[in-house]
Amino acid sequence: MQQPVTAFIDYLRYEKQHSPHTLSAYQRDLARVMQQATVRDIQEWEKITEKQLKYWLGLWHEDGLSSRSLQRLISSLRRFYQYLLTRGVVSNNPAQLLRAPKTGRPLPVTLDADQVNNLLDDQYGQADGDPLKCRDLAILELFYSSGLRLAELAALNVDSFSDGFSQVRVLGKRSKERVVPVGSKARQAVQHWLTFRELFVRGESDSALFLSKQGKRISTRQIQNRIKEFAREAGMSVGVHPHMLRHSFASHLLESSGDLRSIQELLGHSDISTTQIYTHLDFQHLAAVYDKAHPRAKKKD
Known part of the structure; x- marks a missing residue:
């Protein structure tokens, strides 16, 4: 078989x-x-x-x-x-009518804007004198600035950027390419990392944007570990991972703009139903604000 x-x-x-x-x-x-x-x-x-x-x-x-x-x-x-x-190997599809038990889709876990700022802003001083910390900061800024997937960020090359580093070309799922904007903080962080990058190039110049200490393209596992360590050093009380930053990017953008279709394009979702999970998250946030602010939202003892 x-x-x-x-x-x-x-x-x-x-x-x-x-x-x-x-x-x-x-x-x-x-x-x-x-x-x-x-x-x-x-x-x-x-x-x-x-x-x-x-x-x-x-x-x-x-x-x-x-x-x-x-x-x-x-x-x-x-x-x-x-x-x-x-290919004529079988004559029927026995899985065609199978159904699994229905399950509710869990809402993505995000950071709020203050948590993102605490994670990133407090580390800029340390990054100035530490090339690896500078690299890690650029990675985090890019995740949050552009909503990239882990594999997409790991695959970035130095020439993936255009228009003065304000745009980045990303190769998404099924080799589908998209171009997404890069915020000013992320641009600065990437350009700062590039001043150190040559220190890690070994032998022939590697096209990879982010390099490990060994001069190789940084792996997805290394990125996950470095972000976890970065967040721990920043005093974060929650475990931070790449997809949490992507979720935070989408949630904060929807909260500010309400433009679900544009967020779908930025995230590289082929089906808008995948993006709609963030509308539930946005409503959850609005409901919490309502409960706190409305005079008659809660019963008084």
Whole structure:
């Protein structure tokens, strides 16, 4: 059963150009199904039925797999079987009608504007004399200024910027390119980092914008760790991660502008329904303001 899976992953990698993260998710989901099939001595994808898949979903749910993970697994199976159908490996798609238990979508966790300012502004003095702190500050400023994904920021090159560093060209999911604005604070932080960057170049000049101490493009894991450490040193009481800064960017922009469509473009969402999660977050904020401010919002004892 492994050969069709390998061919499918290669198809997603080379023809559809999916990210390593997405490929890994598909592999985990399909490996989970193969494990169940092996236990039951099933050797071909054609032999798996819808009834069996429903039973296995129930087992995984009892074992604690979340509804969201089950939904992703079903989606992986549907697409995989559709791939097998087009190549004549199977004659039907047993995952087509599967449904996972419904689950509420959790609201993203964000920082408020004061927390962002405390995180960033207090570190500028230290960054002046510390090249790595300067690099980390530029990374944080870019996350919050332009709403970048972790992989997008890690992939930036020195020549990704244009118009005096006021715009940055980003390669998003499925190699979809977009150009987003860069705020003045982020521009200054990036330009300051570039004055130190040459200290880390090893051998041939690397095109990567952000380099590690070893002179290599900084990895996504390194970025996550450095942001966590940066926030700890800044005295933050909450754990800060790249997506929290992206969420904060979107939430604060929506709160100020109310322009959901523009935020969709800036975030690189293909479907506006993905962006609409921030309208719930914005309403939550408005409701909190209402409860505090309205004379008759709460009952008095």
